[in-house]
Amino acid sequence: MRKDVTKHNMRRFSEWLQQQFLKWERRQPRKQTYSAFARYLGVNHSSLSQWLAGYPASMNNLRKIAAVLGPEVFDVAGVEHPPDADPNLAYIISGWDRLDQGARQLIVQIVRIRLCE
Secondary structure, eight states, X not given: OBOOOOHHHHHHHHHHHHHHHHHHHHTSSSOOOXXXXXXXXXXXXXXXXXXXXXXXXXXXXXXXXXXXXXXXXXXXXXXXXXXXXXXXXXXXXXXXXXXXXXXXXXXXXXXXXHHXX
8 A cells, every 4th residue: 555655755744744733733722742732643642753753654543644634644645545544435434334235235336326427
């Protein structure tokens, strides 16, 4: 799933994260810490520190960041978007096991029709 993760991509990801932190901080009532930003993203502070220093993030952590900041993170990090990065698709996947066979077949039929248009 990873594209060529270059130093350029890692630097770009680090700079993008820094920009996201500053945007988030401006929306807060007072100055914030990277620890608070890490909690907001749902990741470890030590991981955030590594990314800001130019190390790549795992796909699992990129998914966590994307859930908060959007799927742009995959482009910035230089990785392909995972199929379930779309929130609507993730919702369908998360509930797939709770759907009866008829509902599953209906969803597949709709997708097949739309893809053939």
